[in-house]
Amino acid sequence: MRVDDLNRRTVLQALVAGGSAALLTGCGASGPPPTASPAVSGTGSAASDRISITDQRGKTVTFAQPVTRVVTIPMPSASLLVAVDRSAEHLSAMHNASWVAMRDGIMGTMFPRALELPHDIATQDFTPNVESVRALNPDVVIQWSDAQLIEPLENAGLTVIGLTNNGKQEDVDAWVTMFAAMLGKPERAIEIKARSDHELDDIKSVAAGRGSAGPSILYFNRFTGGLKAAATNTYNDFYIKLVGGTNPATGQDPLPGTGMVGLDVEQVLKWDPEVILLGNFDQAMPQDIYSDPVWQRIAAVRERRVYKVPLGGYRWDPPGQESPLMWHWLSDIAFPQARSGLRGKVREYFRFLYDHEVTEDELNRILWTAANAESANYQQFNAA
Structure with a gap:
């Protein structure tokens, strides 16, 4: 698929609009189904572009340019951000459980800078340490959508993207799409989803046979x-x-x-x-x-x-x-x-x-x- 031949805004909106509202557990706190289908607009391909993202609780956040400092609290989001970015340069801090997975897996070998980042910015149940997060001066904080987890951050003046803990593959597609958009790399969402869809079809075909x-x-x-x-x-x-x-x-x-x-x-x-x-x-x-x-x-x-x-x-x-x-x-x-x-x-x-x-x-x-x-x-x- 040639990204240059596509209207990126249309493609990205279509990618995320298919996100399921079914509840997912197994990677963090549970939250309510999204009130609106998450969507993004803007290419983020130049500093003058405005990037708007409607997160999985239905709230729209806007960035004047691609983000460069991201704090992640949900456990999957730190490594997911690195994968979308192919770099740990824009990751500023993460949940301790995310850091442990990087240390015990090979993410720390591939991106050693990630192991040097703060990882004490939230409790085990994802309650944020607001002052620690504010001190990092992030462009955006990624958090589960539960109001009690997000409101302390927003009340402190921080920009937050809320993720719901959903269970279908469409939810991973939604996370990838939002992360790619805010990083100014919308084509990565298209590439990752295309490959994932191919593998999903392959598994389904083998199972059916x-x-x-x-x-x-x-x-x-x-x-x-x-x-x-x-x-x-x-x-x-x-x-x-x-x-x-x-x-x-x-x-x-x-x-x-x-x-x-x-x-x-x-x-x-x-x-x-x-x-x-x-x-x-x-x-x-x-x-x-x-x-x-x-x-x-x-x-x-x-x-x-x-x-x-x-x-x-x-x-x-x-x-x-x-x-x-x-x-x-x-x-x-x-x-x-x-x-x-x-x-x-x-x-x-x-x-x-x-x-x-x-x-x-x-x-x-x-x-x-x-x-x-x-x-x-x-x-x-x-x-x-």
Whole structure:
């Protein structure tokens, strides 16, 4: 697609207008559905252009020129901004959980400046430290749309873009579009969405062509210190079903409530999931389950189908710029291959997102090949 042949304003408005109002949990605080479809206008291609963005709570903010100082509070937004920008130069501060993912993944290797940035600007529940944020003199603050999280910032005179914690892929498209617009790089939104759409169509096509049902897959957002699993209205439930699996937490005996819901081992024993996914919000590894006698009666443990979810430029378990890679990884987990093509896809995606050539050692880190080595069929992701 040639961006020069398009009316950028029309394209960007169309990209974001398709954003879903369905609730997403799994990457932060939940918020109300947007009151209006987010939209952007202006190209941001010159300093004289005015960039207007209607965020996911329906409020319009306007910039006289592309932003250069951005503070991000929602966890996915720091790495997403870097991916859209292909740089950490315009990121001024982030939530500590975002910083931890950069430190533990390879974002800090690709963009070492990011690890030097302040990351104490909000509490664990995203309540902002307003004075710390003001001291950074940001052009804009990215925050979840909950009024109690945004109002203290706006009352302090700060410009805020509100994100809703929605669960469809359209929500990631909306975030990318808004970030690209405010950075003066609207063409990046078009490129990222086009590639994501291609991968989504590919996954859907492969899933539709299978003649057998997929395994039951249970995702743990938290494992140590109390179990929390992905219930209804989560991105995790979306991609489990996308690849052809089933989620016992949303099946015939579902967990009550939405989002990440607490549960006990007895409920997991009752479901007897065939695959267990361990997320990147705590330090749990497959060996922790394999070595615990309590879990031995569960099919996923008996068949050695417990897996640590990859951690790349950001965690793959919540929505983000690397979600298409998660779809492919999970598809191969659910329906193992003799040899997965995922390593090649990661290389291509990292060139596209970060202009970074991934090494074999980095691929092993991203895919947790050592931690997952004792799990069934994981050799499909090893280097050739």
